[in-house]
Amino acid sequence: MEQDWTVRRVPAADGADIVLHSIGIGPGIVVVHGGGVTIETYRRLAIRLADRFTVHLYNRRGRADAAARAEPYDGEQDIDDLAALLAHTGARDVIGHSGGGFIALRAAARRLPISRLALYDPAVQVDGLTPTAWLPGAREAARAGDIARAMALTSAGINTHSAASRLPLGLQVAICRLFLRTPIGRAMGELLPTTLDESALIHRHDGPPEQWAGVDAAVLLACGADGPPYYPPTNEALARVMPHARTLLVPRAGHDALNRAPRHLVDALAAFFAAPVTSEPAGS
Known part of the structure; x- marks a missing residue:
């Protein structure tokens, strides 16, 4: 049965509105989108998860229906907004993509109440593995x-x-x-x-992977087999220091696979979010 989107306004810590677009039934998942895009490219993913989960999309500051972004940019507002959405929805599961993966990982390191964190091609700089000269x-x-x-x-x-x-x-x-x-x-x-x-x-924020060792959520570090070559070693380095992390190399997938939402990736995410967790999320 086709489901409808619901749209709500959630107050942020600074008094601005976060416009939350939600679809589905079941446990909640908040998606933190990547840079250079809006939530429109993630609607297919949300729809394909909606028979098992309630998926929450929102535009990060300075995009589409979101409020203006504070300048100079330091990412703190992004973390505050994610905290507000977790509190409002009661969701404890998060997907982060690319630059959104960096924000979500920082939020988990700050001990926001995140039980499961799925990161796809997370833009996290570890020991200079990601090119910067450009x-x-x-x-x-x-x-x-x-x-x-x-x-x-x-x-x-x-x-x-x-x-x-x-x-x-x-x-x-x-x-x-x-x-x-x-x-x-x-x-x-x-x-x-x-x-x-x-x-x-x-x-x-480049540095050794140990700076993320305090993340105690269950973490799925996924990347595409057809994507940039620096994501697999980055994910492996992060998985070695996080106590509840594992990696996943997704076949026939590039950097935009989360937006394309192929069935084998959607099913892998659904299995991860359906699995039991061994510890309570930080801040719960």
Whole structure:
């Protein structure tokens, strides 16, 4: 049976409204989306989990129906908003994707009441495993208003496994100019300065994996077999220090697999969230 979305306004710690989009039946899962996108790319995932779970989507600050983001950006508002949503919904399970995975992991390290945390391609910098040399040039181009060049540098810097990243930069910029004419390209272009700020924050938190050893939630560290090559070693390093973590390499999956929501990934997430946990979440 087709289900309907419900939309509610949840008060944030600073008095702003967080607009919560929910669907499904069963235990609650809060999704923390990645950078450069809005919740629209996660609706397929939510719908495919909705027969077993109540899935909560929300736009992080500075996007779509969300309130403005505090500047300079330090990620604290993101953690506060997630705390408010966990308190409002009673959910204790979280999915974090890419930059949203970094936010969700920081929240778990702060002992927010999270029982199970599924991270897909979490943008967590561990011992310099993730490339960073592209970021200054991309930020300089964005400040100059050359979004196509900034996008090309960002894409090549992040997607090191992609054949497109080895094309001449001028050709990559031309491709990005065409992409910026599409609806999703325009949306990503508008959000690119925000994405670059988040990338800079993530890179500033580079360090040994032991800085995350205090995360006591059950953690699934997933990444795609067809995605960037730095996610598997990052996940393995994190899994070695977290007491209740394991890794999952998802076949036939790239960085956008969580948005595409193939059945084998959805079923793996559902199995993880249905499994019992051995300890109470922090803060419960």
